[in-house]
Amino acid sequence: MPPVPPERPAPAGSQLGTIASVLRLLPAVRPALPRLVAGLLASLGASLAALAIPRVLQRLVEGPLAQGVAAHDYAALLWPTLAVLGLGVTEAGLILLRRNLVMYPGTRVEAALRTQLFRHLQQLPAAFHDRWSGGQLLSRSMGDLGLLRRWLVFGLLQLVVSTVTIAVGVALLLATAGWLGLVYLAGAIPVTIIAFRFSRRYRVIARLSQDQSGDLANTVEESVHGIRVLKAFGRGEDALESFSGQAEELRRTEIRKAGNQATVTTALQLIPELTLAVCLVLGVWQAAEGQLSVGALVAFFLTAAVVNGPVVDLGMTLSMTLNARTAVDRYFEVMDTPNPLTDPVDPVELGEGRGHVVLRDVGFRYDDAQEPVLAGVDLELPAGTTTALVGLTGSGKSTLAMLVPRLADVTTGAVEIDGHDVRHLRRHDVRRAVAVAFEDPTLFSASVRDNVLLGVDDDLPPEAREERLHEAAEVAQAGFVHDLPHGVDTRIGEEGLSLSGGQRQRLALARAVAARPRVLVLDDPLSALDVTTEEAVTARLRQVLERTTSLIVAHRPSTVALADRVAVLAEGRIRAVGTHRELLAADDHYRYVIASLEADWQSSEHDHEPEATR
Numbered sequence: 001m002p003p004v005p006p007e008r009p010a011p012a013g014s015q016l017g018t019i020a021s022v023l024r025l026l027p028a029v030r031p032a033l034p035r036l037v038a039g040l041l042a043s044l045g046a047s048l049a050a051l052a053i054p055r056v057l058q059r060l061v062e063g064p065l066a067q068g069v070a071a072h073d074y075a076a077l078l079w080p081t082l083a084v085l086g087l088g089v090t091e092a093g094l095i096l097l098r099r100n101l102v103m104y105p106g107t108r109v110e111a112a113l114r115t116q117l118f119r120h121l122q123q124l125p126a127a128f129h130d131r132w133s134g135g136q137l138l139s140r141s142m143g144d145l146g147l148l149r150r151w152l153v154f155g156l157l158q159l160v161v162s163t164v165t166i167a168v169g170v171a172l173l174l175a176t177a178g179w180l181g182l183v184y185l186a187g188a189i190p191v192t193i194i195a196f197r198f199s200r201r202y203r204v205i206a207r208l209s210q211d212q213s214g215d216l217a218n219t220v221e222e223s224v225h226g227i228r229v230l231k232a233f234g235r236g237e238d239a240l241e242s243f244s245g246q247a248e249e250l251r252r253t254e255i256r257k258a259g260n261q262a263t264v265t266t267a268l269q270l271i272p273e274l275t276l277a278v279c280l281v282l283g284v285w286q287a288a289e290g291q292l293s294v295g296a297l298v299a300f301f302l303t304a305a306v307v308n309g310p311v312v313d314l315g316m317t318l319s320m321t322l323n324a325r326t327a328v329d330r331y332f333e334v335m336d337t338p339n340p341l342t343d344p345v346d347p348v349e350l351g352e353g354r355g356h357v358v359l360r361d362v363g364f365r366y367d368d369a370q371e372p373v374l375a376g377v378d379l380e381l382p383a384g385t386t387t388a389l390v391g392l393t394g395s396g397k398s399t400l401a402m403l404v405p406r407l408a409d410v411t412t413g414a415v416e417i418d419g420h421d422v423r424h425l426r427r428h429d430v431r432r433a434v435a436v437a438f439e440d441p442t443l444f445s446a447s448v449r450d451n452v453l454l455g456v457d458d459d460l461p462p463e464a465r466e467e468r469l470h471e472a473a474e475v476a477q478a479g480f481v482h483d484l485p486h487g488v489d490t491r492i493g494e495e496g497l498s499l500s501g502g503q504r505q506r507l508a509l510a511r512a513v514a515a516r517p518r519v520l521v522l523d524d525p526l527s528a529l530d531v532t533t534e535e536a537v538t539a540r541l542r543q544v545l546e547r548t549t550s551l552i553v554a555h556r557p558s559t560v561a562l563a564d565r566v567a568v569l570a571e572g573r574i575r576a577v578g579t580h581r582e583l584l585a586a587d588d589h590y591r592y593v594i595a596s597l598e599a600d601w602q603s604s605e606h607d608h609e610p611e612a613t614r
């Protein structure tokens with residue numbers, strides 16, 4: 001199956017108007033406000049300088065030009081000429097100043113919003129990431145925030161300056177030429193109607209386009225991520241076809257967007273030009289009738305030319321604003337997702353302890369599920385013991401395992417570590433007390449050292465960190481790291497893809513071990529290892545982590561046999577706890593689970609090459 005566009009969570013659909021919507025950015029923009037306001041004032045200054053030029057020219061035409069030149073008094077032209085030159089230079093200088101003033105705060109706001117988004121994403125529970133696709137989050141944190149920056153430093157200023165320029169310009173037109181100004185103003189009626197209709201249409205297309213970009217980014221991400229599977233199943237062409245289909249959809253949306261923008265720009269260009277043509281006829285007639293001076297006529301048309309600029313640009317300014325509004329909506333759809341996994345207001349100290357874990361009457365239901373996965377789970381993990389958790393596939397083992405490090409909160413009941421409900425502890429303390437390793441090991445594009453020491457305190461002296469690193473690698477039977485080109489300093493590729501599955505699992509296990517947690521939760525972390533390596537790992541694990549409490553989600557009889565005790569999960573609750581032997585003797589369901597694990601294991605045994613060969 002080629003990657004398909006992910007199902008997008010229904011947009012919260014901001015009910016706010018565009019102004020209220022973008023005003024939500026205010027807290028992030030506040031530190032940049034002084035420079036943005038200064039940039040705005042510079043822009044307004046530039047615009048007023050442009051509007052002042054026709055005034056000077058009017059005086060030039062009515063005064064020195066009419067009188068001085070007639071008397072060959074060219075010196076009288078000097079001051080108005082210098083004034084026009086001065087105003088022109090001032091306008092250019094202020095535009096340059098505006099650019100310099102706003103560029104820096106714009107990038108600062110973008111970076112701050114991006115950091116806030118990333119922080120929020122880090123804190124949201126795993127269930128959020130199950131629902132949201134990576135591409136959508138990527139496009140929101142990159143594309144949308146880039147759009148917002150451009151709007152902040154250009155579109156917003158342009159919008160304010162255009163509005164002021166049009167308002168002041170129209171006032172000057174009215175003052176200069178009375179009812180001729182009103183004729184020009186009449187052009188504002190179709191302009192407003194067109195702009196309003198355009199805004200309504202464009203908002204929908206802008207949203208579609210930004211969402212489609214996110215889907216496309218997701219397809220790229222999934223295809224790159226799953227490139228081996230696609231290649232192995234010869235589905236590269238299908239993936240390409242699916243990608244081309246999505247790219248084509250986005251292209252069509254972009255064309256619709258550009259078409260709408262072009263229509264409105266043409267209309268907004270045509271209307272003021274037509275209005276100006278009507279004004280020209282009427283103005284010349286008025287001047288001929290002696291109702292309007294030639295100077296006033298010149299000033300009128302020069303002012304109208306200045307006002308026409310922002311009217312023509314209105315289409316672009318509006319579309320930038322609507323794109324920005326969509327970007328704000330998309331940004332806040334993520335930021336408004338509440339994080340249920342917060343620190344308590346009044347946290348209790350975890351204190352000393354050996355990692356005694358108790359699950360009391362625990363129930364858990366996924367947000368989008370009808371039925372709970374767990375209901376009334378009672379399980380005690382005595383300090384320093386290893387408990388294997390077994391059950392049929394889908395019985396909720398991984399779900400139970402993720403409740404211990406508080407990757408999700410129980411729906412009912414409580415999980416306690418050393419007598420404290422994990423919800424009453426700081427998340428940081430819980431994460432330090434509990435280390436996890438999953439079946440699917442996630443490694444980062446960093447050195448082996450950084451990957452393994454991820455959970456180790458940064459304050460630890462370098463020698464102690466080094467000792468942890470080597471001990472963890474030894475426990476996880478990850479001696480292969482010393483054979484890598486730069487040993488533990490070798491940078492492993494994205495997600496450790498340059499390593500074999502078994503090597504990645506052993507590094508993920510080493511990471512959990514290096515953290516020296518009180519409680520170790522292993523969710524089938526040795527599935528890619530051959531039995532011999534698994535036994536060696538488990539034997540070393542038990543020696544080194546004697547004081548650690550372990551919960552191992554077991555999918556193989558060999559893992560089960562190595563645990564001190566076994567807990568059987570069935571129908572959402574713990575059905576029985578005992579040693580492997582006791583349960584084999586006493587529990588039918590356990591015998592059935594073990595028989596199916598054995599059957600699964602035997603049928604997949606040939607998939608596991610001896611690790612030594614890798």
Ligand SMILES: Nc1ncnc2c1ncn2[C@@H]1O[C@H](COP(=O)(O)OP(=O)(O)OP(=O)(O)O)[C@@H](O)[C@H]1O
Binds near residue numbers: 391393396397398399
């Ligand atoms: N994010 C999720 N949203 C909704 N339901 C989920 C989610 N994750 C898991 N489930 C469902 O919860 C149930 C238990 O899943 P879980 O992964 O805990 O089972 P498991 O015993 O670990 O399975 P396996 O042995 O196959 O790994 C399954 O029915 C699964 O479909």
